[in-house]
Amino acid sequence: MKAAHRPRSYVHENWWLCIIALFILTATVAGAKAAEVVDYAYAPALWQTAVGLIDDPNKSVVDKSGTLLYGFTKGFDGTFATRIRIDLASDTQWVLQRVQSPRIPIVITQSQVGSLAIAQNAFSVAKPERSDVVHVTVHNGGSSVLTLSPSVLVESTKAIRLGNNAARIDKTMTVTASLRFHGLRTVSKTRRALRLANIIVPANGTSEFYVRIQLEGKPDAAPLTNALGASLEGQALAYWKDAPLPYGHVQVPDEQIQALFDASIRNIWQAREIKNGLPAFQVGPTVYRSLWVVDGAFILEAAALLGAGQEARAGIARELTYQKADGGIEVLKGVIADGLDGKPWPQESGGSEANFNYSKENGIALWTFLRHAQLTQDKNWLATVYPKMQQIAEHIRQLRLASFKNDTPLDDGLIPPGLTDGGQNGFVPEYSNTLWNLVGLRSFIEAARWLGRDTDAARWQAEYDDFLATFHRAAVRDAKVDPYGNRYLPNRMDGADLPQRGQWAFMQAVYPGEVLEKDDPIVAGNMAMLKATLKEEMVYGSGWDEHGIWTYLSSFFAHALLWKGDYAAVVQQLYAFANHAAPTLAWREEQTLREQPFSPTGDMPHNWASAEFIRLVIHMIELDRGKELHLLEAIPGTWLKPNAVTSLSKVATPFGPLTMNFLVSPDGKTAKLHVEALNDPSCAGIIVHSPGTGALVTLAPNVAHDLTLHITGDLQH
Numbered sequence: 001m002k003a004a005h006r007p008r009s010y011v012h013e014n015w016w017l018c019i020i021a022l023f024i025l026t027a028t029v030a031g032a033k034a035a036e037v038v039d040y041a042y043a044p045a046l047w048q049t050a051v052g053l054i055d056d057p058n059k060s061v062v063d064k065s066g067t068l069l070y071g072f073t074k075g076f077d078g079t080f081a082t083r084i085r086i087d088l089a090s091d092t093q094w095v096l097q098r099v100q101s102p103r104i105p106i107v108i109t110q111s112q113v114g115s116l117a118i119a120q121n122a123f124s125v126a127k128p129e130r131s132d133v134v135h136v137t138v139h140n141g142g143s144s145v146l147t148l149s150p151s152v153l154v155e156s157t158k159a160i161r162l163g164n165n166a167a168r169i170d171k172t173m174t175v176t177a178s179l180r181f182h183g184l185r186t187v188s189k190t191r192r193a194l195r196l197a198n199i200i201v202p203a204n205g206t207s208e209f210y211v212r213i214q215l216e217g218k219p220d221a222a223p224l225t226n227a228l229g230a231s232l233e234g235q236a237l238a239y240w241k242d243a244p245l246p247y248g249h250v251q252v253p254d255e256q257i258q259a260l261f262d263a264s265i266r267n268i269w270q271a272r273e274i275k276n277g278l279p280a281f282q283v284g285p286t287v288y289r290s291l292w293v294v295d296g297a298f299i300l301e302a303a304a305l306l307g308a309g310q311e312a313r314a315g316i317a318r319e320l321t322y323q324k325a326d327g328g329i330e331v332l333k334g335v336i337a338d339g340l341d342g343k344p345w346p347q348e349s350g351g352s353e354a355n356f357n358y359s360k361e362n363g364i365a366l367w368t369f370l371r372h373a374q375l376t377q378d379k380n381w382l383a384t385v386y387p388k389m390q391q392i393a394e395h396i397r398q399l400r401l402a403s404f405k406n407d408t409p410l411d412d413g414l415i416p417p418g419l420t421d422g423g424q425n426g427f428v429p430e431y432s433n434t435l436w437n438l439v440g441l442r443s444f445i446e447a448a449r450w451l452g453r454d455t456d457a458a459r460w461q462a463e464y465d466d467f468l469a470t471f472h473r474a475a476v477r478d479a480k481v482d483p484y485g486n487r488y489l490p491n492r493m494d495g496a497d498l499p500q501r502g503q504w505a506f507m508q509a510v511y512p513g514e515v516l517e518k519d520d521p522i523v524a525g526n527m528a529m530l531k532a533t534l535k536e537e538m539v540y541g542s543g544w545d546e547h548g549i550w551t552y553l554s555s556f557f558a559h560a561l562l563w564k565g566d567y568a569a570v571v572q573q574l575y576a577f578a579n580h581a582a583p584t585l586a587w588r589e590e591q592t593l594r595e596q597p598f599s600p601t602g603d604m605p606h607n608w609a610s611a612e613f614i615r616l617v618i619h620m621i622e623l624d625r626g627k628e629l630h631l632l633e634a635i636p637g638t639w640l641k642p643n644a645v646t647s648l649s650k651v652a653t654p655f656g657p658l659t660m661n662f663l664v665s666p667d668g669k670t671a672k673l674h675v676e677a678l679n680d681p682s683c684a685g686i687i688v689h690s691p692g693t694g695a696l697v698t699l700a701p702n703v704a705h706d707l708t709l710h711i712t713g714d715l716q717h
Contacts, residue, residue: 036571036638038256038578042536042549044591045598047582049099049107050270050285050605051124051132054243057273058124058215059285060132061604064097064582066109066120068132068213070173071158072286082156082169086120086134086211087193088148089113099584102262103247104240105270106233107584115142116201123236129217133232137208140201148201152177152194152211153187160184160192166219167194174214176224245269246306249651250618253644254636260578261617263585264610265306268299271607278314284603288589291318293331293361294421295608297368301375302611305618305652309376316372319365320388326398327391329361332421357418359399360433360505362392363440367512370443373450374654377680383451390456393444396437397463410478410493413470420491422550423543424502429493432505434471439513441467468515475522488529489522500533500542507556511563518564527564530557535593537576543589547596551580551587555612562619562634570634574616586610621646624654627684629701631660631675635691640711642668655683655701668711675705 048069052060061069071081092113100106106123121135140146154160158170162184167175179196187193201207210229214220222228245265252258271282271289281303282288283295296315303312322331333356366389373382396415403411410429411417418433419425441464448457475489482488482499491502506526509515516523533539536549539557543550558573581587587609589602620634632646639646644664650657656679664671675686683701690697692711699705 036254036575036636038254038260038575040579040581040583042576042580042594043582044580044588044600044604045594046600047584047586047588048604049097049105049582049584049586050267051105051107051122052270052285053124053126053239054245054269055272055274055279056124056130056270058130059271059289060124060215061285062107062109062122064109065094066097066107066111066122066134068122068134070213070215072289074287082154082158082173084155084175084213085153086136086150087153088118088136088138088150089116092118097584099263100237102259102585103243103245103266104237105266106236106240114146116140116146116148121233123233125232125235126239127235128220129214131212131214131216131232133213133229133236134211135208135229135233136211137206138199138201139206140203143203145203146201148199150179150196150199150209151185152196153191154194155191157190162194165223168219172215174219176212176214176220178210178224178226178229240266243269246303246308249306249649250614250621251645251647251649252617252621253639253641253646257574257578257617260581260585260613264302264607264613267586267605267610268302268607271605275318278317279311280318281312281315281607283608284606287603288606289603291315291322291331292608293319293322293329293364293368295611297364297371298615299607299611300368301371302614304372304375305614307650307652307657309372309378309652312372313376313381316368316385319368320385323388323391327393327395328359329365329392330358331361332358332419357416357427357433358421359396359415359418360436362396362399363433363436363438363443366392366440366447367436367443370447371512373447375652377654377656379450382447386447386451386453389444389447393441393460396441399437400467410474413467414474420502420505422502422504424491424497430502431471431475431489431491431493432502435505435509435513435515438464438467438471438515439509442513442515472522479522479525482529482532484529484532486529486532487521487525489526498541498546499529500539501546503530503539503542504550504553504556507553507560510560512559514563523560523564527560527566531569536580537572538580540593544601545590545592545599548590548592548599548601549580550590551577552589552606552609552612554580555609555616558616559619562623565633567634570620571636574620574636577613577616587613618648618651621648622651622653622658622660625687627682628687629653629655629658629678629683629685630687630689631673632662632691633689635662640664640668640671640691642666653678655680664711671709671711673705673707673709675699677702677704 046064048061048063050061052058067083067085069080069083073079092111095110095112097109106121109120111118117139119137124132161168165181177196182195185193199207212224271285273280281299283292300312300315322329324330369385399415403414403416406416408429415433415437417427417429419427420430420432445457445460478493479487480490480495488499530539538549538554540549542553554573554577558570561569586605588604589606592599623630643666647661649659659676661674678701686699686701688697690709
């Protein structure tokens with residue numbers, strides 16, 4: 001076998017790196033961590049990683065052990081109809097898992113037993129038939145020849161039949177190997193072992209073989225050999241190296257942050273799917289393999305920021321297919337009725353399909369349409385959806401009127417009792433639907449003004465002002481005090497929950513909603529309350545698990561902090577977010593604190609998390625504030641090291657694509673900033689926040705600029 005096909009540089013020569021990584025990943029985390037370091041210290045106890053292709057209908061995933069998972073069924077507990085794993089010895093010890101690179105999702109699972117170092121590389125290919133392949137390499141570091149008896153373990157509720165050196169699973173999947181099959185053994189009712197021929201591993205030598213799981217078409221007539229397996233692996237490498245994904249728009253000097261950024265792009269496109277001829281951006285490959293208006297709004301924004309606005313537009317067209325005759329957008333109701341875990345979600349407080357209210361989808365849709373038009377600079381497109389936006393705005397007005405007719409006075413003039421989601425169940429008087437509908441009306445008014453619909457804007461401004469004033473009166477009424485003395489507004493009007501629970505909509509009402517002014521007492525109190533809840537450097541207990549971490553809520557929190565100007569806290573949240581990723585560069589939706597027994601919640605990879613990481617990194621470098629574009633507001637101190645480069649290339653903004661380059665001098669005392677001209681005359685100015693000094697420099701937006709900024713000796717905010 002050619003050495004080029006052996007991952008010796010990973011398995012053998014850099015084995016010491018594996019041991020170091022193992023120490024980092026398994027060390028007990030206690031107390032404060034070093035700031036601005038990505039070491040995956042808070043990685044989930046269990047994870048799974050997508051290996052499928054772009055727009056692939058086969059959402060193949062690999063778990064932490066290297067097991068391939070197929071046939072996801074409803075539930076948050078990772079239930080799959082079929083699991084396939086290669087086993088070489090019963091006492092094999094897992095060492096670590098990684099991807100080949102951020103842009104190449106070949107999942108490498110490293111294990112060891114005695115003197116043997118084992119690497120299993122799992123990847124997907126499209127030709128000749130859609131298949132998943134595992135390349136197994138075994139290196140013997142000992143002085144004696146060793147013989148192994150490998151098996152392909154299949155845990156499945158499906159029937160399995162062993163044929164001529166191929167196994168068929170439920171007549172849809174075909175398993176072959178470059179080693180001959182030596183029989184099928186039943187281990188339990190659902191677990192069977194496909195025994196393979198023995199392999200001999202020479203002393204201080206390497207042996208290898210391939211296993212292929214064909215997912216589509218008739219079984220390939222060509223027998224699987226090591227040469228064919230190597231060819232398939234080369235195909236996978238070439239596919240991902242040439243993948244038409246929007247890389248290269250953002251460069252940061254922290255290699256791990258860059259890795260997570262690039263992997264986030266890939267994860268989003270792996271979860272995407274072609275439906276009715278259009279690309280559908282989906283949240284994940286399993287639990288959330290569908291349209292979600294809230295999650296999708298930010299996934300679509302992330303795509304647009306990276307210049308893929310036209311691809312994102314298909315997602316908006318899909319959202320509009322869910323508009324009802326009364327003008328409202330209604331998506332989640334169908335998911336609730338169907339049940340994510342095989343049964344309907346708990347219907348507390350008299351909830352039923354008849355009185356279901358998740359009306360925040362209306363406000364989120366309005367914000368999505370405006371933001372998309374801004375980032376694509378497509379005023380004409382906005383005009384085409386404006387009539388639909390009018391209908392949504394009128395639906396929100398009708399919801400406000402309906403609040404006076406129900407059996408609770410708490411919501412009068414706001415939005416009737418509804419589902420919060422994201423940690424709070426039941427249909428109760430609460431604020432998340434109110435806040436997002438306020439954001440939506442504000443967005444609609446801005447759209448009307450942009451389109452010159454001044455009469456509409458004035459009419460709806462009066463509606464919005466009354467709506468916002470009503471909210472503020474209710475907020476005074478419902479304010480509580482947390483155990484630390486912080487006065488805050490709970491999401492549930494009765495305050496019957498953890499203070500931090502359900503606060504995601506509040507954070508988004510600060511930014512991107514801009515409904516709550518950054519110096520509003522509500523904002524000050526709620527942000528102080530949230531800061532008091534930090535565990536593992538992040539707000540805990542904010543989602544479904546009161547002892548858990550909602551990983552990408554750190555971005556919601558960081559964006560609110562950024563809007564307020566608390567830059568040091570923004571940097572801390574970015575690194576906390578990064579350190580809750582798995583070392584395979586993906587996030588679970590929620591995970592328990594490390595001090596608690598592990599309990600999974602939601603999908604993985606969860607691509608609202610991927611989108612939030614993209615959004616946060618970009619917005620720390622550039623952020624539009626009204627008619628101004630602000631640069632370098634929250635640059636981490638470690639990004640100011642000598643010769644560090646932070647750059648954006650044609651990143652979408654409301655004022656046109658932004659290209660800028662920030663290069664720190666070799667001595668680390670100054671930096672050169674180059675900013676290219678913006679193409680939209682509506683920008684009032686580019687405001688540069690000089691890192692370290694905090695000085696502000698205003699630049700004219702319609703010409704290119706080159707300037708030198710002084711950086712203080714203290715590189716920390």
